[in-house]
Amino acid sequence: MLRLDGIVFTLINLLILYVALRHFLIGPIQSVLEQRKQLIDGQFASAAGKEEQALQLKEQYEGLLADAKDQSRKILEDSRVRAQKEYESRVMEAEKQAGHIMEKARKDVETEKERAMDGMQKQVAQVAMAAAEKILTQNATAASNGSIYDSYIAGAGESHESDSN
Template sequence: MAGLIDLNVWQIVFNITNTIILFIALRHFLFKPVKSFMDERTRAIQESVEAAEEKNKEADRLSEEYRKKLEISHEEGREIVRNSTKNAERKSEEILSETKEEIARMKSKAHKDIELEKESASKSLKGEVASIAVMAAGKIIKKTIDENTNRNLIDEVINEIGDERWSS
């Protein structure tokens, strides 16, 4: 065969052997380290993804926990406002009650003071009427009666008339 293609069996065997040796050398020195590197890189990425997912779960848990605490804080704030309002209303009622009691005491004292003033004015008026009566009686009788006797007679007349006429 002397044609265009000259086939040499030993050359084909040599090329196949070289290819197999090259493949084994590349597999040992290149493919295994690259595969090992790729496996390690895949494992590291997988661990990073798992760690990120775990951190997301933890963040969600903390977020939910903080949300619940915030709700509790808001409820406590509303409770404080309600209690403060109740306390203010109670204090207002106490102050109003104390004020009413004070007004009642002042009215009672004023009524007592008025009664005392009436009695005092009535006694004073009785004394003045008695003095005028003594003077009038002294002029009418034209005789001098001692002051004590006159006073006793007038007091007796006034008592007979009664205190009811003087108080009205």
């Protein structure tokens, strides 16, 4: 049969063993587990803080990148505007130069035309003088004067054509 003192002794041993295990084994293990839990929680909090910091830096860099893109667009647009103005300026300058060249050419043509007219007038005057001289040297009638004049003009024209060829 079972003895009561054996059961009580076993219960007391179990109670002492429980208290001893609780004090020497379970307590330190729970304390180590609690420290590890706090360490892990701290690391999670640190990681969350670093993640937040990284997100802020990312947003900051994205803002800087957007600003840089805006600045590059502005610089590009300014360059285009300056290039267009330079192009227009050069075109206007070229048009002015072309106008000056055309005006000079017109003046040169006018001058050459005047020279040619003066030359033709001198030649006509010389022809007329020569015809008058020939008519005066030959004492002839009015009809013969006209025929002498016509033959002289025809001869002068043929000699002028042969001189220019």
